[in-house]
Amino acid sequence: MEEPKINQEIIRNEKGQFVEGQSGNPTGEGAGRKKGSVSIVEAFKRKLKKIPKGQPNGQKKTYLDLLVIKYFKKAIKDGDVKILTDLIDRIDGKPKQSTDLTSDGQPIGLIPGLVKLVNDNVRQNDNNKINSEL
Numbered sequence: 001m002e003e004p005k006i007n008q009e010i011i012r013n014e015k016g017q018f019v020e021g022q023s024g025n026p027t028g029e030g031a032g033r034k035k036g037s038v039s040i041v042e043a044f045k046r047k048l049k050k051i052p053k054g055q056p057n058g059q060k061k062t063y064l065d066l067l068v069i070k071y072f073k074k075a076i077k078d079g080d081v082k083i084l085t086d087l088i089d090r091i092d093g094k095p096k097q098s099t100d101l102t103s104d105g106q107p108i109g110l111i112p113g114l115v116k117l118v119n120d121n122v123r124q125n126d127n128n129k130i131n132s133e134l
Helices: 040-049 063-078 081-092 110-133
Strands: none
Touching: 040 063, 063 081
């Protein structure tokens, strides 16, 4: 595979778009990452796949297996509701939460609803002003 040219001229068409076959990222590296750097997530994933030495009875559990076992034991042994909730959320995902904006039980759009509330408030204030002047 040919090494990309770092200092190659970037060619664009009259609309400012890259011409066919031209890359705006000639080195193919992600934005904000130094050449050869590894994200913490990638490092964790690699480590979790490895099998640590010195396991009893010739077991060959990965760091991930051992972490999950420890997590379950702590959740069950301590009866820690936070850990149990976190565990369930990670397995099934967090429950969906919705917000219902209604007016007299009828759904309203955000902008029309705000306009209605403002208008109702203005009318109420006007009525209060008229009544206080009488």
